Amino acid sequence: MSTQNRIPVHEPEIGEEEIEAVVAALRRGEISGTFGQALPEFEEKFAAYCGCKHGIAVTNGTTALQMAVTAAGVGAGDEVLMSASTNIATALAAYYNNAVPVPVDSEPVTWNLDPSLIEELITPRTKAIIPVHLFGHPCAMDQIMEIATKYGLAVIEDCAESHGATLNDQMTGSFGGMGCFSFYANKVITTGEGGMVTTNDDRLAEKLRSLRNLCFGQPRFVHQEAGYNFRMTGYQAAMGLAQLGKIEQIIEQKRRIAQTYNTYLNDVPGVQTPAELPGVRNVYWMYAVSIEPEFGRSRDELADILREQGIDTRTFFCPMGQQPFLQEQAGYRDIPCPVADHLWESGFYLPSANSLDEGSIRRICDAIRDAGRF
Numbered sequence: 001m002s003t004q005n006r007i008p009v010h011e012p013e014i015g016e017e018e019i020e021a022v023v024a025a026l027r028r029g030e031i032s033g034t035f036g037q038a039l040p041e042f043e044e045k046f047a048a049y050c051g052c053k054h055g056i057a058v059t060n061g062t063t064a065l066q067m068a069v070t071a072a073g074v075g076a077g078d079e080v081l082m083s084a085s086t087n088i089a090t091a092l093a094a095y096y097n098n099a100v101p102v103p104v105d106s107e108p109v110t111w112n113l114d115p116s117l118i119e120e121l122i123t124p125r126t127k128a129i130i131p132v133h134l135f136g137h138p139c140a141m142d143q144i145m146e147i148a149t150k151y152g153l154a155v156i157e158d159c160a161e162s163h164g165a166t167l168n169d170q171m172t173g174s175f176g177g178m179g180c181f182s183f184y185a186n187k188v189i190t191t192g193e194g195g196m197v198t199t200n201d202d203r204l205a206e207k208l209r210s211l212r213n214l215c216f217g218q219p220r221f222v223h224q225e226a227g228y229n230f231r232m233t234g235y236q237a238a239m240g241l242a243q244l245g246k247i248e249q250i251i252e253q254k255r256r257i258a259q260t261y262n263t264y265l266n267d268v269p270g271v272q273t274p275a276e277l278p279g280v281r282n283v284y285w286m287y288a289v290s291i292e293p294e295f296g297r298s299r300d301e302l303a304d305i306l307r308e309q310g311i312d313t314r315t316f317f318c319p320m321g322q323q324p325f326l327q328e329q330a331g332y333r334d335i336p337c338p339v340a341d342h343l344w345e346s347g348f349y350l351p352s353a354n355s356l357d358e359g360s361i362r363r364i365c366d367a368i369r370d371a372g373r374f
């Protein structure tokens, strides 16, 4: 096994623009986001990119989700429906608000939550739904919004993997009442750590700004409500602005990588490649595949073979229903999620760094094909 040409699942790309922007913000004294211009400018420009009126920058994607659930008025004992196959942060957003996360199983084509399963899970306690645009493919927002309207549920989109993804030319993050983004190191654009809540609702925007900054009241230091300190720094916002300037280029690279993988994996039996439904722009945050029985080896066996050849992979998320701490939560609902359970066994993502060249992709795909027993 050679270590010099190991292919990692992701490699952040930090350019001179980002370095200069951060240094310039520091020189202007933009230590906290509450001083200076970079933060309001980043919020305004990122929200506009998403087709939204307001952006509220926060410390990370997890806190964006937690704060959005609070702002939606979800509290103790309430239930929040969400994609079963997701980062634990989505479930924690409900958990930290003393609400119960309720998993909605995935559908087998896009791996997003299956909208046909939502209605039967709604109870009088259901207050909100969090669709997760997994790996950059938008959820079926038309159907989800219709159900939410019918039952009066808040919709909070988890857009941590879907910056710039569209459905019928509309950006993810602009369908529901709020959209929650992450700018973690491996996300579509990054500020190192960081997040944003987008909304078109003036009242929600005001509430989110207050929640982010400890809910200062009148007079200052008298608090009517429990807030959070989820403030982003000004120099992170400056980095975000530099990244935002390149976002379309970054997405083009991600789409090129996905197209190249698709071409080489197209005829490999038992490798399910990522979908792009009609009317969708998938941003392919990571190039994810599912290893189905026809491949002749399990996902874990294939991952081991690839690792021996210096090719890193990472599994899909462990579904919510299998999280021990959630099973112990009061009000826990044991909802069968066979598709999400299957994806936890069969799914992984392949190296997806933007710098990945065609030769490396070809090498990875050849290794996969050679490992198959079909």
Ligand SMILES: *Cc1c(COP(=O)(O)O)cnc(C)c1O
Binding pocket: 060, 061, 062, 063, 086, 087, 089, 090, 132, 158, 160, 161, 182, 183, 184, 194, 195
């Ligand atoms: C990364 C991610 C989050 C959490 O974002 P952080 O910035 O890491 O806190 C939430 N949801 C999904 C789907 C994610 O991929």
